[in-house]
Amino acid sequence: MCLGVLDHLPVSQLRGVGPRLAAQLADYGVTHIEDLLFHLPLRYQDRTRISPIGALQEGSEATIEGEIRVADIAFGRRRSLVARIQDGSGTLTLRFFHFSAAQKNGLQPGTRLRCFGQVRRGSSGFEIFHPEYRALDEPLPMDETLTPIYPTTTGIGQNQWRKLCSQALLYLEKAQPADLLPTGHGIGFSLVAALHYLHAPPPDAPLAQLVAGEHPAQLRLALEELVAHNLSLLRLRARQQSVPAPSLPIHSAAGLQRALLNSLPFSPTGAQQRVIGEIATDLARPLPMLRLVQGDVGSGKTLVAACAALQAIASGYQVALMAPTEILAEQHRHNFSTWFEALDIELEWLSGRVKGKSRQAAIERIASGVAGLVIGTHALFQQDVVFNRLGLVIVDEQHKFGVHQRLALSQKALDQGRAHQLVLTATPIPRTLSMVAYADLDCSVIDELPPGRQPVTTVLVDSSRREQVVTRVADACARGRQAYWVCTLIEESDALQAQAAEATAEVLREALPDLRVGLVHGRLKPAEKAAVMAAFKAGELALLVATTVIEVGVDVPNASLMIIENPERLGLAQLHQLRGRVGRGGGASHCVLLYQTPLSHTGKQRLAAMRESNDGFYIAERDLELRGPGEVLGTRQTGLMTFRVAELPTHNHLLDQVQEIAAKLQQGDPRVVDELIQRWTGSRARFGDV
Known part of the structure; x- marks a missing residue:
């Protein structure tokens, strides 16, 4: 009898599980006895001894x-x-x-x-x-093990979890599973021993080690879970590449790329040229490219994407570029229109605000193949959008989308195979995290900024000195520069954020009557938002009050000062993105973090990291340490990041071993790979079938 038997035994077989409790457990994702074995405690209490x-x-x-x-x-x-x-x-x-x-x-x-x-x-x-x-009517025996505290949900108490998991351990005795990991990886615990230990640790168990997630029993299960996760992404990659993609010859775009680069007032950096070459080689193969390009704010990812697009268009294929926000999509529309107009390439625009006859006309131009490049938001993967010959999908700010959405767009080329995929992110991802979250993608890094870019000086100012900051804004604008004032709220409500921004803009207009103050937030209609951004870019507005909608996609070289109110409410990656809106011109730029006291310990660490460094990769590592992978990647991206045992960055040191084991298992029995993926990811592994 193997562990696979337990994933077919329903929890209703256990004592005390009637229809009502079975339904509650099913709502929580626990339907079989095996699910209980992998429902591991969050922490432990020591009830094995009496304390005076x-x-x-x-x-x-x-x-x-x-x-x-x-x-x-x-x-x-x-x-x-x-x-x-x-x-x-x-x-x-x-x-x-x-x-x-x-x-x-x-x-x-x-x-x-x-x-x-x-x-x-x-x-x-x-x-x-x-x-x-x-x-104590009579002497009570002491507990013989540490008492587990399980993750739970409304209506299921800790005593119920303990009784259920104890029964599941008895089943485990009858179903000794074979370890699926290769031997010789130095963890020191078998799967069965690790499960027993973590559900019922002995009285002398090292509590501090268990709390830290560093006990060998936890490492044994974390290793297996990370291997299963890695294998599921590698299988996704194999599935994606089992369908051919069009081969796009490198030489076909040489003339167009040369014309584009000659029209620019700058030359690509060495890092940009390297990444352009890596992408070109991928596109020339008849297998779908699956490549992630990471680059810090202002490193020139858009130009890299443009060269890739030209390679597809020159080969007779269409390109879809998808961005998560109207502002970022508009920025791409502006850049590509400027660059591609002289190259006689038709560009089409499609977003949620393109409606009625305009939308129908756009869809027809896309379907007929007239549009070589299609830029838009989520609207691009709606069912009625049909491409003529889609050869390349470019997804910007990948972490704002889910894996499903990226795959759904790439499959719009299914008639002639699978489209190549190029994923861009200006949120640098720590190597350890990319090994886990993006194992299905090849990674390129643009690790060089264009010459002349000066690092942004970041200062921390207590909000009690707000008037001094307002004076600083006035001085900067009097010298012909422009400034951002970013409002943040803990609440996610667009309405509340808009109210906060409106109130701030009104206060600043009164304090700075000589300055033209603009306002942009998520509640504005797209046309209004675009008009305000265009006025700011044209220099008609000196100060732009905004919510975090300006996090990405805003490029105003004359803006040299950014004020971020209540920065302690934002994650490091978002703060770094916002700061990247300044420092895009030749002059010195400054970012003022206007914080509210008292700061929490984490808040102090976060703001100190911003002051210490402009390096996005350093910022990303610190963000991972402080907030964990789910927050760093964004909620939409974390479908495969909901680990049961593994924790990042606690278990970062296992990741090189994970890749080695996964590679070894791929060369062996595919049934072992199937069982590992099913055990740890279950139905989540099927997301690649979209």
Whole structure:
């Protein structure tokens, strides 16, 4: 009997699981006994020993035994039931804010109790609020293992999880699975031993190591989970490349690319030329290119994408360029229109605000093949958008989209095979994270900025000095420069963010009556937003008040000052993106982080990193450390990042080993790969079938 049997045994076979609980578990994603084995504890409590009251420390969790000396209702700011308990070494207060008459009657002086809870300091010594307790009518045995605390959902208590997982471990005894990882990787735990240990650690288990996720049992499961995840992405890549793509010869675009580069007032950097060459080689192959281009803000990814587009267009194919926001898509539309007009290449624009007859006409030009380059937002992968000969898909700011959306767009070329895919991101991704999140893509890095770009000086200013900052804005604009003032809110509501920006713009207009102040936020109609951005770019506005909608896609070289209010509310990657809106001209540029005190410890670290460095890759590494992979990649991208055991960056050190093991398994029995992927990713592995 192997573990595969357990993924077919429903949880309804377990004692205590009736239809109602089975439905609750299914809603939570637990349908089979195997699901319970991999539903691992978040943390542990030590209930294996009694602690003397006199030895308790503030903040610790402890089990104590003692006799109630006094119990009564106390009236203060909140009514509470209070019991004072002694064990010979000291006195402890048990306090209940929610209690019943039966509970009060059960806590009588002279009653012996065993209690568990977190110790805190109160007005009369140590207290435990709402402890778990049992009356000691007779001696109770101590727990033989650490007590697991499981992830849970409404309606399922910890005791239920413990009983269910204990039963699942008994099934595991009858179904000793073969380890699917190759031997000799030095973890020291088999799969079965690791599962047993993590559901029921012995009393002497190193709690600090378990909390840190660094116990060998956790490393054993994390390694296997990361290998399964890596294999699922490699399988996605293989599936994507099992369908041919058009071969786009390098020489076909030589004339067009030369004409484009000659028309520019600058020359490509060495890094741009290297990446252009890597992409050109990929496009010439009859297999779909799957390439991610990372480059810091202002490194010139758009020019790299333009050269790739010319290679496809010169070979008789269409190119689709998809951006996540209207502002970024408009920026691409402006750049490509300027560059491609002289090359006699038809460009089509499609976004959510293109409607009615205009939309129908655009769709017809795309379907007929008249449009060589199609630029737009999510509207591009809607069902009624049909391409004539789609050869290349360029997706900008990939982390704003899901994997499904990228694949759905590339499959619009299915009649003649699969389109090549070029994914761009100005949010540098730490190597460790790209190994996990983008294992299905080849990676290119533009690690060089154009000559003459000066690093942006970043300063931290307490919001109490706001008037000084307003004066600084006035001085900069008086010298002919332009400035951004970015408003942030914790709430995601567009309406609230718009209100905050509107209020700020009004205050700044009153404080700076000689300046023309513009306003842009997510609630503006696209045409209004585009008009404001065009006026700012043309220099008609001195100061632009905005929400974070200007994070990407805004290029105004004359803007040299950025004020970011409440920067502590944003992640490092977003702050770095916003800062990248200045420093695009030749002069010195500055970013003022106008923070609100008091700052949290994480807030201090985040802002210190911004002050220390302009290097996007350093910023990305710090962001990963402070926020974790889900936040760094963005919620839409994390479908495959919801790990059960593995944690990044805690388990970064396993990733080289992960790649080695995955490569070895790919050369072996495909059934082992199937079982690993199914065990750890289940239905998520099927996302590549879109």
